[in-house]
Amino acid sequence: MLEFAQQIVNGLSLGAIYALIALGYTMVYGIIKLINFAHGDIMMVGALVGYFSLTLLGTNIFVAMLAAMIACAVFGVLIEKIAYRPLRNSTRIAALITAIGVSLFLEYFTIFLFGPAQKVFPETAFPIKAYAVGGLSILNKDVFVFVSAVVLMLILQYIIKWTKTGKAMRAVSLDREAAVLMGISVDKTISITFAICSALAAAAGVMLGVYYNTVNPLMGIIPGLKAFVAAVLGGIGIIPGAMVGGFVMGLLETMVSGYGNSLYRDAVAFGVLIFILLIKPSGIFGEDTGEKV
């Protein structure tokens, strides 16, 4: 029982990271119906910005995270403006291919600039301590990741539910044409969505750096795919779904590596995806919409 609780503790912080990335997938999909394959790589850029902020500027972890978020917000808006906006009215598959192109570009341009090697996250930035709570050992990095992720999700929830921008985002994702008629600037709203999503991804990237202690140019691929599975699991386009999906994926992954064969860790993630797609393609929180002619 104690071991089980320990696995849950370990899974929660990983799940929080997945949830943050999954939010980005789900919000972008909700607003422009594009599976943004470059999202995991934006997270990687965030992790790198955090790394350089820690090592070159010697800032503390919170400043590093903030710097990564701001840098990636700008970056995300630029990517949308340059690569996705010209394709907004062409076929979905063309946009999908462009997203793949952007993803490859980010990965290999970073390799070109900084080399493919792993970079070790400086330990001085975040000295690891373990607390014993009722027989469980809780690492301070897990607490840090979990608490900051939850805080970010609360801020996001506030923006979406209570601000005018959030209202505009919901309106555009519901019906873009109607939103235009109501005087909402669609371009601006989509830009803001990309800024928010990329900032969340950047925060997740820095957290992943703290969690695994390393960053590298290809680190975005696998967590990106898993977060994407999480978004589908919760129902793509649905914000609370992405959060729940992220935690489910994180917990599942630690359970599989804890009790089973860690080689099957990635297969399980995709197995879950297939299962959910066959049982209820619209996800846990999704509503089944009939087909319209």
Next chain:
Amino acid sequence: MQKVNNKWIKLGVEVLILAALFTLVQYLITAGLLKQYYQISLASMCINVILAVSLSLINGFTGQLSLGHAGFMAVGAYIAAIMTNMLDLPFITGIVAACLGAGLAGFIIGVPTLRLKGDYLAIATLAFGEIIRVTLQNIDYVNGPAGIMGISKLSTWSWLFGGAIITIVVIVNLVNSSYGRAIISIREDEIASELMGINTTKYKVLAFVVGAGFAGLAGALYAHYFYIIKPETFNFLKSFDILVMVVLGGLGSTTGAIIAALFITALTAALQSFPAIRMVLYALILIIVMIYRPQGLMGNKELSMKIFGRIWGGRN
């Protein structure tokens, strides 16, 4: 009568051109005039043409977005390698078994997933492709992540060229048959074609199985040309590569898929000399082509003798 004659003349010209191309390359290889580098490029071109044309049947003509094509290629590659390398069977048995095995995998995956539409189908096929890869990584019989090494080099130029031609002939004829019209009607409007009495599930699965089978052929040829196969080779990036060829060529254009497959392979080979910047340039070209020509190089049109005729004889 005139029309029938023209058709036979056209076919004759096409066969002659292909035979000349085949003999030329065959001569260059046997005479040792073609450098290893170009030989590898030509082999990759044939394999990529098979992959692109077979995926274009699924994505371009049936309109079902599949992101797991590399998975079927992996099935074919492994089956063929086991047949020839471990069981000492002739190459042709390996190739047939690879096609059938990959087709069967396509059937098993296609029946449940083809109920899904659009992005969901894309995600499901992506997941299945990855599951095939991870499963291969965990089977000790095929050496897990290390893969099978020392496969005998049985894919000669005749096999590669013949494989590509057979794939093109079969798929072009399928698309131009009554089956093909049913398949295209699904792409145009699934509900309408169902109302016209077309068993959409049957035709979708058919296209999927045929496409997967030819991906298996490509896998078998790949395994017996490059000596070594690893599960990692067939990850989702490989599927993306094939998809890029299909979309770049134009969805619903076989000639487009062929041209794009040749172009991308040549581009990859040409960029080989700039290893540091190769993938960056590849990604940039991809983005730029998509922004300025989102319908692909050929749109849904076919390149045919007619266009050449028009260029030659002016506008008539």
